[in-house]
Amino acid sequence: MEKRLIKKDAxxxxxxxxxxxxxxxxxxxxxxxxxxxxxxxxxEPLVGHYQNTKNAPKGVFFPRTEVxxxxxxxxxxxxxxxxxxxxADAVLFGVRPCDARSFALxxxxxxxxxxxxxxxxxxxxxxxxxxLACARxxxxxxxxxxxxxGPLDGKGSDVLITDLGTDFLVEFLTPKGEKLxxxxxGTPASEEAEKKKEEVKQKAEGEIVSHIPAREIKxxxxxxxxxxxxxxxxxxxxxxxxCTYLCPTCHCFDISDEMKYDDxxxxxxxxxxMYPLFTKETSGHNPRPTQKERWRQRTMHxxxxxxxxxNAIACVGCGRCVMYCxxxxxxxxxxxxxxxxx
Amino acid sequence: MENPYVPYPxxxxxxxxxxxxxxxxxxxxxxxxxxxxxxxxYLPGQFAELSLFGKGESPIGIASSxxxxxxxxxxxxxxxVVTTALHxxxxxxxxxxxGPLGNSWPLEYLEGKNVVVVGGGFAFTTLRSLTQYMIHExxxxxxxxxxxxxxxxxxxxxxxxxxxxAWSKRDDLELHVTVDKGDExxxxxxxxxxxxxxxxxxxxxxxxxxxxxxxxxxxFTLPVFFELGFSKENIYTSxxxxxxxxxxxxxxxxxxxxxxCKDGPVFSLAELDRLTPEx
Numbered sequence: 001m002e003k004r005l006i007k008k009d010a011x012x013x014x015x016x017x018x019x020x021x022x023x024x025x026x027x028x029x030x031x032x033x034x035x036x037x038x039x040x041x042x043x044e045p046l047v048g049h050y051q052n053t054k055n056a057p058k059g060v061f062f063p064r065t066e067v068x069x070x071x072x073x074x075x076x077x078x079x080x081x082x083x084x085x086x087x088a089d090a091v092l093f094g095v096r097p098c099d100a101r102s103f104a105l106x107x108x109x110x111x112x113x114x115x116x117x118x119x120x121x122x123x124x125x126x127x128x129x130x131x132l133a134c135a136r137x138x139x140x141x142x143x144x145x146x147x148x149x150g151p152l153d154g155k156g157s158d159v160l161i162t163d164l165g166t167d168f169l170v171e172f173l174t175p176k177g178e179k180l181x182x183x184x185x186g187t188p189a190s191e192e193a194e195k196k197k198e199e200v201k202q203k204a205e206g207e208i209v210s211h212i213p214a215r216e217i218k219x220x221x222x223x224x225x226x227x228x229x230x231x232x233x234x235x236x237x238x239x240x241x242x243c244t245y246l247c248p249t250c251h252c253f254d255i256s257d258e259m260k261y262d263d264x265x266x267x268x269x270x271x272x273x274m275y276p277l278f279t280k281e282t283s284g285h286n287p288r289p290t291q292k293e294r295w296r297q298r299t300m301h302x303x304x305x306x307x308x309x310x311n312a313i314a315c316v317g318c319g320r321c322v323m324y325c326x327x328x329x330x331x332x333x334x335x336x337x338x339x340x341x342x
Numbered sequence: 343m344e345n346p347y348v349p350y351p352x353x354x355x356x357x358x359x360x361x362x363x364x365x366x367x368x369x370x371x372x373x374x375x376x377x378x379x380x381x382x383x384y385l386p387g388q389f390a391e392l393s394l395f396g397k398g399e400s401p402i403g404i405a406s407s408x409x410x411x412x413x414x415x416x417x418x419x420x421x422x423v424v425t426t427a428l429h430x431x432x433x434x435x436x437x438x439x440x441g442p443l444g445n446s447w448p449l450e451y452l453e454g455k456n457v458v459v460v461g462g463g464f465a466f467t468t469l470r471s472l473t474q475y476m477i478h479e480x481x482x483x484x485x486x487x488x489x490x491x492x493x494x495x496x497x498x499x500x501x502x503x504x505x506x507x508a509w510s511k512r513d514d515l516e517l518h519v520t521v522d523k524g525d526e527x528x529x530x531x532x533x534x535x536x537x538x539x540x541x542x543x544x545x546x547x548x549x550x551x552x553x554x555x556x557x558x559x560x561x562f563t564l565p566v567f568f569e570l571g572f573s574k575e576n577i578y579t580s581x582x583x584x585x586x587x588x589x590x591x592x593x594x595x596x597x598x599x600x601x602x603c604k605d606g607p608v609f610s611l612a613e614l615d616r617l618t619p620e621x
Contacts, residue, residue, distance in 0.1 A: 068347055069348060071395040074436075076434065077431075077436040077437055078394070078395035078396045079351065079395070080349075080351065080395070080438070083348060109591060110591065112590075114604075115589040115591065116343055116344070117346075117589075118344075118346075118347075225598075225618045251591070252592055252594065253591070253592045253593070254592070255398070255586045257395065259396040271592070271593075273593065273594070278594055279594050282425075287583065288620065293620065297596075301596075305598065
């Protein structure tokens with residue numbers, strides 16, 4: 001694994017240079033928000049001068065809306081016209097370590113041995129993830145170290161860039177990452193840089209103020225499906241779904257059909273376990289009839305079911321759901337409260 | 343890479359209206375491409391997504407048995423957008439199916455055992471598949487005594503009437519058909535399925551019960567089987583949930599950490615006991 005030091009002022013030009021040969025996705029300021037999006041020719045990517053994007057970059061591999069196939073009406077019925085699976089050679093530049101980690105978590109689901117999701121995999125395989133480590137921890141709501149991540153964690157990344165103060169340390173973590181080597185002109189990193197990185201890591205981890213017992217609650221969740229605690233979370237929930245749409249690991253989706261005249265398409269859209277219709281059956285029966293069951297599902301899915309199925313917590317500690325919940329439901333408090341259940 | 347979201351094109355070759363209320367029909371589908379039939383190798387108890395471009399998809403249990411090659415059958419009640427559109431279809435139409443999905447009835451486990459099949463209403467579909475499979479000449483010797491108990495609310499609501507008549511003539515299958523309330527032409531049994539199960543009282547010795555029906559029937563039938571000595575390991579049923587992908591990704595049909603679409607739909611009661619009661 002190669003490591004290089006690059007000059008601090010060199011970083012800003014790199015995504016634009018990469019853009020000459022790849023589709024680049026990066027944090028861009030749009031109105032008041034920093035969003036992770038495809039970099040357009042006239043746009044300036046933010047490198048280093050942002051905290052984290054409002055949206056999670058998972059949308060590059062698992063878009064909010066995506067056409068799965070197109071069909072056309074014929075005299076014998078509506079028939080398949082084509083399968084849509086566009087995937088460009090892409091570079092995701094300036095992903096934060098928590099969000100990069102979410103790719104590794106989503107791989108577990110979409111790229112399983114038996115059931116592979118070709119739409120996700122096509123895009124994921126053709127993309128290289130360049131992560132910008134959090135040398136300064138962005139928010140008080142960050143809790144990546146509680147969910148097996150960290151501000152300098154390289155999981156899910158192909159290239160990891162860390163601000164050492166004087167220079168940037170660039171680590172090429174995978175063969176895919178190494179292929180981008182020519183874009184990062186610099187000098188080989190010495191052991192000195194390695195030591196410096198360790199110091200940055202210690203300092204950054206020390207800056208994290210939110211800590212939750214995420215692993216510890218698993219055995220408690222195993223036996224407390226019917227605990228009265230589940231009556232305490234949901235009452236103020238508006239069922240807006242913001243938490244699930246901003247979440248880097250939420251992956252639930254709906255498949256729907258649209259037809260105009262003789263042409264139609266089948267789409268997949270993000271869906272949310274927070275919505276009553278999510279599980280409502282044609283008969284009218286709903287196995288999760290109130291917001292209580294839906295909140296239990298969301299909590300269980302992240303901290304128990306995903307652990308049961310993949311031995312991984314489906315939360316990266318980015319804190320988006322905490323920051324943007326309109327009624328201040330806080331997953332950190334929920335986990336904390338669960339850890340105290342008798 | 344295989345794309346599990348793309349349905350195989352199939353032609354509707356036969357439509358049978360099963361009940362006098364006309365809202366339950368059996369659709370016989372034949373694969374447009376012969377090689378797709380090879381890929382669609384299924385077992386009784388599995389289901390498929392019936393795919394109508396422009397309308398959507400609906401997960402439905404497979405009602406035919408792989409021992410009858412050349413076609414696949416689904417018995418569908420007209421209820422929502424997709425099934426209503428399906429009911430309006432005519433023979434000759436091309437539609438799609440995606441699958442086979444899910445696990446199957448525990449065919450290997452049933453071998454060498456007596457099998458009690460209990461069905462209610464139109465939830466008899468994958469049980470019909472299982473029964474057809476077991477009584478097929480290649481398979482019949484693998485199973486012990488086969489008892490089928492099937493009930494509907496009225497004689498007109500019984501599905502697969504011709505087949506039931508044929509089964510009643512066989513000496514390698516004990517068939518009990520009952521209706522909640524008969525009419526002037528009904529000469530068969532009257533009574534609810536749990537009551538008939540009690541009367542028939544199948545022995546629990548080396549036996550497995552496979553039960554499918556409306557929740558109310560299941561609720562009253564299970565105690566009868568417990569009383570007869572059937573253990574939870576030897577009672578199987580099939581679950582239904584709202585589904586989209588059918589392959590454990592879209593996240594809505596889970597019961598605890600199991601997905602009904604890929605880990606089910608068939609579970610033993612012992613397995614269900616270990617899951618959360620959220621279905």
